[in-house]
Amino acid sequence: MAETAPDAVSGPEGASEAPLPSVSPILPCVLGWLLPGLGHLYLGKKGRAVAFFFVVFFAFGFGLASGGTASLIDPQQPLSYLATFDNLALGPLDVVARMSSVGSLVYRLPPDEGDPRRQALMTHLRERVRHPTYEYGNTFLLTAGLMNLLLLLDAFDIAMGRKR
Numbered sequence: 001m002a003e004t005a006p007d008a009v010s011g012p013e014g015a016s017e018a019p020l021p022s023v024s025p026i027l028p029c030v031l032g033w034l035l036p037g038l039g040h041l042y043l044g045k046k047g048r049a050v051a052f053f054f055v056v057f058f059a060f061g062f063g064l065a066s067g068g069t070a071s072l073i074d075p076q077q078p079l080s081y082l083a084t085f086d087n088l089a090l091g092p093l094d095v096v097a098r099m100s101s102v103g104s105l106v107y108r109l110p111p112d113e114g115d116p117r118r119q120a121l122m123t124h125l126r127e128r129v130r131h132p133t134y135e136y137g138n139t140f141l142l143t144a145g146l147m148n149l150l151l152l153l154d155a156f157d158i159a160m161g162r163k164r
Contacts, residue, residue: 008070014037022161023042023043023133023159024074025155025156025159025160026038027039027042027159028040028042028043028155028156028159029152029155029156030157031091031155032148032151032152032155033089033091033148033152034091034092035053035091035092036052036053036055036056036090036091036093036147036148036151037049037050037051037052037053037056037151038053039151039152039155040052040151040154040155040158042155043155043158043159045102045158047092051109052147052151054127055147056090056143056147056148056151059140059141059143059144059147060090060093060097060140060141062140062145063097063137063138063139063140063141063142063143063144064096064097064100064101064137064139064141065135065137066131066133066134066136066137066140067101067128067131067132067133067136067137067140068097068101068134068136068138068140068141069101069125069128069132069134069137069141070084070087070094070097070098070101070102070141071083071084071086071087071109071138071142072084072102072106072107072108072109072121073107073109074108083142084107084108086142086145086146086149087141087142087145088144088145089145089146089148089149089152090144090148091148093144094145097141101128102125103124109121109122129164
């Protein structure tokens with residue numbers, strides 16, 4: 001007789017596991033975007049939620065304290081689109097970063113070189129670049145955004161039942 005493989009529900013030992021409650025995979029992602037770790041908390045992963053909250057907030061706070069600046073879209077620099085998207089992954093924390101580092105809720109440099117708003121933003125950014133830990137700060141801010149993106153994907157996978 002051929003031996004059958006254990007099914008995905010009962011596991012390798014044949015012990016039955018409780019099925020995951022049916023939840024919309026979008027809701028944990030939205031909650032995790034609003035506050036890092038909140039999506040995992042909603043899914044009942046309290047330990048992960050607390051750990052993820054502190055990891056993202058530490059990277060975010062250390063990035064701002066180190067002189068990091070929220071990224072602005074500059075059509076002359078194509079990678080600035082990705083960096084700005086990464087900042088947006090922090091949800092409402094992005095607003096905090098923009099207000100503290102740029103001074104307003106601006107996401108794009110004005111395209112005209114002679115625009116006084118562009119000149120004021122560029123002057124402000126040049127002053128921040130002179131901060132000795134500016135690059136470290138930017139790296140921590142970008143890391144916080146990327147970490148939160150990964151956490152959103154993790155919450156999605158848990159909600160879909162692909163991960164525990």
